[in-house]
Amino acid sequence: MSLPRPARSVTTANEISPRTGVAFPLRRGHVLKVIDPFGVQVSDLLAYNAHDVREAISNGRTFDYEETIALTAGSRLWSNRSNPMLTIAEDTVGRHDFLLTPCSEATFRHFYPEHPVHRGCFGNLAEALAPYGIEPDMIPCAFNLFMNVPVAPDGTLQVAPPISKPGDYIRLRAEMDLVIGLTACSAYASNGGSFKPIHYAIETDSPA
Numbered sequence: 489m490s491l492p493r494p495a496r497s498v499t500t501a502n503e504i505s506p507r508t509g510v511a512f513p514l515r516r517g518h519v520l521k522v523i524d525p526f527g528v529q530v531s532d533l534l535a536y537n538a539h540d541v542r543e544a545i546s547n548g549r550t551f552d553y554e555e556t557i558a559l560t561a562g563s564r565l566w567s568n569r570s571n572p573m574l575t576i577a578e579d580t581v582g583r584h585d586f587l588l589t590p591c592s593e594a595t596f597r598h599f600y601p602e603h604p605v606h607r608g609c610f611g612n613l614a615e616a617l618a619p620y621g622i623e624p625d626m627i628p629c630a631f632n633l634f635m636n637v638p639v640a641p642d643g644t645l646q647v648a649p650p651i652s653k654p655g656d657y658i659r660l661r662a663e664m665d666l667v668i669g670l671t672a673c674s675a676y677a678s679n680g681g682s683f684k685p686i687h688y689a690i691e692t693d694s695p696a
Contacts, residue, residue, distance in 0.1 A: 509612030649680030
């Protein structure tokens with residue numbers, strides 16, 4: 489007779505207000521679930537080794553070891569020291585970006601001169617991560633959840649609205665003790681021209 493699988497123990501869902509960011513610890517084996525509650529909203533994710541924040545998520549190492557830029561369920565996200573940091577356990581969207589850097593004040597001056605300058609995801613992440621000893625120059629390219637960046641055959645990049653629908657989510661399992669930075673993205677093109685919240689929860693006992 490098979491035993492029932494343990495129920496997931498999930499923290500209360502947290503909300504990241506539009507155009508803001510947060511940081512928090514994520515223990516090894518726990519699962520971070522990031523939800524797009526209203527659809528068409530990007531969330532920038534950063535990860536650092538909680539015991540040595542000089543070890544950080546790396547898009548280059550990830551592309552190298554996963555041999556793809558199309559990261560989804562089953563893919564691992566690697567560190568600059570070639571260690572797996574997160575494994576994508578479940579993904580209802582299947583389209584994310586790991587090519588483009590977090591938007592910043594410079595981004596807004598460059599791409600959106602007709603709009604007020606905003607500190608963007610970079611500024612939000614810098615403020616949220618500062619209590620963990622992470623300085624602005626330690627912020628790498630983020631894993632941009634739900635971001636839709638088609639790459640043309642000639643290599644040209646386009647930022648298109650996300651294909652995520654209300655309630656879509658991604659679940660990522662921590663492979664080491666981590667500090668996570670997470671935003672509700674601030675850039676116009678990334679989010680189809682509007683700004684919405686992002687929800688997240690931590691599953692402390694997951695069968696995945």
